Amino acid sequence: MGMKAGKTTAEKLAVRNGITFYRINSDKFKTARADLFFVDDLVKERASANALIPMIIKRGCAKYPGVKELESKLEELYGADIDGSVVKKGELQFIGFHMSHISDRYTNGERLFDECCDLLMCMLENPMKEDGGFKKSLFTQERDNLVDYIRSRVNDKMRYSLTRCLEEMCEGEPFAIPGDGTEEGALLLSPQNTLEIYEQMVSSYPAYAYISGQVDDKSIQRFIDGFLARDRGNVKKINTECVSKDVKQIKRLDEKMDVSQGKLCMGFRTHVSPVSEDYFPMVVYNGILGGDTHSKLFRNVREKASLAYYAQSVLEKYKGLMIIMSGIESANRTKAEEIILKQVEAMEQGDFSEEDIEAAKKSLETGMKSMQDSQSGIVDFFMSQHLTESGEDIDSMIEKLNSVTIDDVVRVAQKVQLDTIYFLKPDDRRQEVTI
Amino acid sequence: MKPETSTLTRNLSGRENSNSRFRTITSERLNETVYEYEHETGLKVFYVRKTGYNKKTAMFGTNYGSIDNVFKVPGQDNEIEVPDGIAHFLEHKLFEQEDGNMLDKFSRLGSSPNAFTSFNQTVYYFSCTDLFEENFRMLLDYVQNPWLTDENVEKEKGIIGQEIQMYKDNADWRVFFNLLDCLYVDHPVKLEIAGSLESISKINKELLYDCYNTFYTPSNMVVTAVADLEPETIFSITDNMIKFKDRGKVEKKYPDEPEKLNKEFKEQKLHVSMPLFNMGIKDNVRAEGFELLKRRAALSIVLYHAMGRSSDLYERLYSERLINDSFRCEVSLNTGYGYLVWGGQSPDPEKTASIISGTLREVASKGISPQTFSRIRKSQEGLFIRSLNSVEIIAREMLDSYFIGTGLFDEVKVFEELDTDYVNKVAKEVLNNPSALSVVNPL
Numbered sequence: 001m002g003m004k005a006g007k008t009t010a011e012k013l014a015v016r017n018g019i020t021f022y023r024i025n026s027d028k029f030k031t032a033r034a035d036l037f038f039v040d041d042l043v044k045e046r047a048s049a050n051a052l053i054p055m056i057i058k059r060g061c062a063k064y065p066g067v068k069e070l071e072s073k074l075e076e077l078y079g080a081d082i083d084g085s086v087v088k089k090g091e092l093q094f095i096g097f098h099m100s101h102i103s104d105r106y107t108n109g110e111r112l113f114d115e116c117c118d119l120l121m122c123m124l125e126n127p128m129k130e131d132g133g134f135k136k137s138l139f140t141q142e143r144d145n146l147v148d149y150i151r152s153r154v155n156d157k158m159r160y161s162l163t164r165c166l167e168e169m170c171e172g173e174p175f176a177i178p179g180d181g182t183e184e185g186a187l188l189l190s191p192q193n194t195l196e197i198y199e200q201m202v203s204s205y206p207a208y209a210y211i212s213g214q215v216d217d218k219s220i221q222r223f224i225d226g227f228l229a230r231d232r233g234n235v236k237k238i239n240t241e242c243v244s245k246d247v248k249q250i251k252r253l254d255e256k257m258d259v260s261q262g263k264l265c266m267g268f269r270t271h272v273s274p275v276s277e278d279y280f281p282m283v284v285y286n287g288i289l290g291g292d293t294h295s296k297l298f299r300n301v302r303e304k305a306s307l308a309y310y311a312q313s314v315l316e317k318y319k320g321l322m323i324i325m326s327g328i329e330s331a332n333r334t335k336a337e338e339i340i341l342k343q344v345e346a347m348e349q350g351d352f353s354e355e356d357i358e359a360a361k362k363s364l365e366t367g368m369k370s371m372q373d374s375q376s377g378i379v380d381f382f383m384s385q386h387l388t389e390s391g392e393d394i395d396s397m398i399e400k401l402n403s404v405t406i407d408d409v410v411r412v413a414q415k416v417q418l419d420t421i422y423f424l425k426p427d428d429r430r431q432e433v434t435i
Numbered sequence: 436m437k438p439e440t441s442t443l444t445r446n447l448s449g450r451e452n453s454n455s456r457f458r459t460i461t462s463e464r465l466n467e468t469v470y471e472y473e474h475e476t477g478l479k480v481f482y483v484r485k486t487g488y489n490k491k492t493a494m495f496g497t498n499y500g501s502i503d504n505v506f507k508v509p510g511q512d513n514e515i516e517v518p519d520g521i522a523h524f525l526e527h528k529l530f531e532q533e534d535g536n537m538l539d540k541f542s543r544l545g546s547s548p549n550a551f552t553s554f555n556q557t558v559y560y561f562s563c564t565d566l567f568e569e570n571f572r573m574l575l576d577y578v579q580n581p582w583l584t585d586e587n588v589e590k591e592k593g594i595i596g597q598e599i600q601m602y603k604d605n606a607d608w609r610v611f612f613n614l615l616d617c618l619y620v621d622h623p624v625k626l627e628i629a630g631s632l633e634s635i636s637k638i639n640k641e642l643l644y645d646c647y648n649t650f651y652t653p654s655n656m657v658v659t660a661v662a663d664l665e666p667e668t669i670f671s672i673t674d675n676m677i678k679f680k681d682r683g684k685v686e687k688k689y690p691d692e693p694e695k696l697n698k699e700f701k702e703q704k705l706h707v708s709m710p711l712f713n714m715g716i717k718d719n720v721r722a723e724g725f726e727l728l729k730r731r732a733a734l735s736i737v738l739y740h741a742m743g744r745s746s747d748l749y750e751r752l753y754s755e756r757l758i759n760d761s762f763r764c765e766v767s768l769n770t771g772y773g774y775l776v777w778g779g780q781s782p783d784p785e786k787t788a789s790i791i792s793g794t795l796r797e798v799a800s801k802g803i804s805p806q807t808f809s810r811i812r813k814s815q816e817g818l819f820i821r822s823l824n825s826v827e828i829i830a831r832e833m834l835d836s837y838f839i840g841t842g843l844f845d846e847v848k849v850f851e852e853l854d855t856d857y858v859n860k861v862a863k864e865v866l867n868n869p870s871a872l873s874v875v876n877p878l
Contacts, residue, residue, distance in 0.1 A: 068747065072810065076813065102817045294542035303539075329597070
């Protein structure tokens with residue numbers, strides 16, 4: 001392919017049957033990979049079904065009807081991987097499926113791409129069905145697994161507090177719907193109505209396919225030609241707009257739980273969409289405030305005040321949110337909040353140095369360059385680009401990033417609004433019971 | 436809990452070249468070359484060049500972790516015993532230098548610095564895309580130059596205290612350490628890596644220097660790097676930057692661990708949605724070097740055969756809803772200790788555990804068929820090849836293999852030497868050992 005090292009591109013191969021096919025040009029990896037994404041609006045009616053579908057698909061297909069048969073086959077294919085999952089980005093759900101396997105150079109003469117693609121397609125097109133729905137026993141197992149999974153989000157206290165903060169903050173907006181749907185939503189599903197949504201997914205959700213690694217043209221053509229042999233003449237429109245909401249009043253919520261460490265989550269509205277010219281200034285802003293070990297939050301909350309092991313800020317790119325998170329002693333809560341808000345204020349006032357902005361830019365540039373060393377990272381990057389139709393390549397993005405000035409950062413800093421303060425509070429009655 | 440995946444079969448043609456001041460070993464099969472260099476102090480450096488990669492990484496590690504708490508300080512006659520969590524504490528403190536915090540300095544260059552402490556290693560590393568040379572010099576420099584004061588040691592207790600509190604709320608971590616407490620009577624592998632609020636309160640500057648002076652010595656350490664740069668760059672920077680002198684062989688001591696379990700069962704209640712269990716058995720046979728790799732690989736194959744996703748047991752437990760997608764199994768084998776562990780969420784850990792125990796006894800007596808053996812081996816081979824996509828994993832594998840006395844490609848070679856007989860022999864030795872169960876129940 002002769003691409004310059006470090007230059008990664010996605011070449012549009014075809015638009016066929018309502019699916020856009022891309023080939024990622026990068027041949028340094030030891031694996032080949034095919035990714036397929038279906039995209040849907042995040043809505044209550046379909047969120048849980050969209051989350052359940054990949055779990056059912058993964059259970060096998062007409063040719064390999066059980067976990068044992070399917071997994072044995074994958075082992076034969078040098079530990080090939082076929083997986084499906086759902087991811088929430090902004091107010092969209094991405095239902096993703098992928099297969100990956102070691103490149104033919106490393107097998108004993110076997111050529112794996114065609115076989116792995118056929119297996120993925122078999123699973124996608126011929127899931128196990130009966131009585132006009134998904135196979136009932138399998139459906140029930142996976143629906144129960146989904147409910148267990150939704151309930152288990154409480155197990156990881158850091159993730160739980162983040163989810164709760166976002167839920168409270170975006171109450172009444174689609175964004176409040178969890179990426180895996182809700183328990184109530186899951187319990188309303190039946191083998192039949194889930195199959196119906198699956199049919200909608202394969203025939204009308206916008207779809208994108210990516211091929212990466214060392215795959216010959218013939219196999220790629222075969223993949224495109226054999227893809228989803230059904231009519232996709234009517235691909236629906238999805239809403240990629242970033243919904244912004246003005247904050248009227250700051251919301252405060254404390255939730256008690258039997259935990260040792262309190263988790264503070266502060267949710268902000270950035271009012272910056274991923275396609276706006278303020279987007280790169282926003283990314284730099286976040287880097288200076290809480291993105292890395294040079295950031296204000298890390299230095300002031302952790303290193304200076306010794307209040308926390310972690311103190312960081314993260315952006316939700318599509319929805320225009322920023323969340324500051326820190327794990328602290330309950331008694332230090334007011335102090336931590338004060339220090340954090342002081343850093344946010346300092347950003348508004350331009351109280352940061354040229355060195356700070358340079359460090360943030362360099363660290364972001366490193367991230368963009370490193371992303372190109374991960375096959376899944378590259379796919380994820382281009383998927384986002386294609387969805388927002390930004391059409392920008394990595395080099396021009398790095399250029400934009402590096403042209404951000406202190407004034408730009410101050411400008412976006414002044415747009416940032418605190419919305420919700422959530423605190424997962426250790427319950428004093430906590431006792432450890434150990435036998 | 437990620438299974439050990441360093442396994443590969445056949446066709447490894449090792450080529451060696453020692454014309455220059457470094458040695459190279461090439462694996463045609465894997466399409467990779469390891470460059471090896473020995474500094475005059477005895478410090479070894481291993482390098483892999485990844486053409487076309489932007490990301491570059493280097494690690495500087497010492498063969499010293501949470502289990503090394505009884506040892507002789509160089510120049511002293513008696514052994515000392517140090518508080519739990521001190522290796523990890525020292526790891527945090529090395530980032531602090533007289534002229535500022537290293538975390539800050541690295542990130543000003545746009546790179547990501549970090550470090551970890553495990554049972555038997557403390558490793559400092561960074562990853563970057565630009566300015567590798569500056570980053571690499573900084574790494575080699577600060578690890579050789581601790582700067583500890585009474586004040587900065589006290590300050591760190593607040594930060595580490597919060598790290599300890601965080602782990603207390605982490606159910607996966609708790610269920611795992613409770614299992615180790617069941618498996619081990621005396622061995623320090625059962626101790627929390629970060630220690631406790633109580634144990635870290637006893638840590639002071641003097642004790643930290645004792646640990647540093649004992650374990651941070653060239654012959655007990657290793658440097659690994661992966662980048663798309665001339666090998667000479669790596670070795671000449673090492674030459675220029677390594678200033679410390681070797682303080683001799685480390686003398687450390689571990690208790691004799693009895694074969695029996697400490698206890699069969701341990702339960703803790705935490706705020707979780709459904710019970711979580713870890714179950715495990717000890718491997719009481721100790722091995723070193725290539726033998727250790729071989730034993731580890733054999734046990735991985737046995738464990739996958741018994742309870743991997745393609746096993747009858749997995750299918751049964753999954754369809755009876757006794758386990759779900761969170762189920763994992765792993766082999767952890769080192770020179771000083773070894774265990775097999777598996778677990779996940781289950782509505783009925785006791786019932787699940789009893790079914791698993793039955794299957795393990797069956798697997799031990801029936802053994803593995805040649806077909807299953809070769810299928811699982813093939814899949815493990817694929818997993819290893821796959822892992823070589825990552826610069827971090829390659830750097831880490833080189834470091835791990837050096838400390839157990841092998842090399843990166845030995846992780847491959849070991850599978851050429853495995854056969855069903857060996858695997859079945861090891862299965863018999865280990866799977867009949869008594870198992871322990873740790874459960875975290877909802878409050």
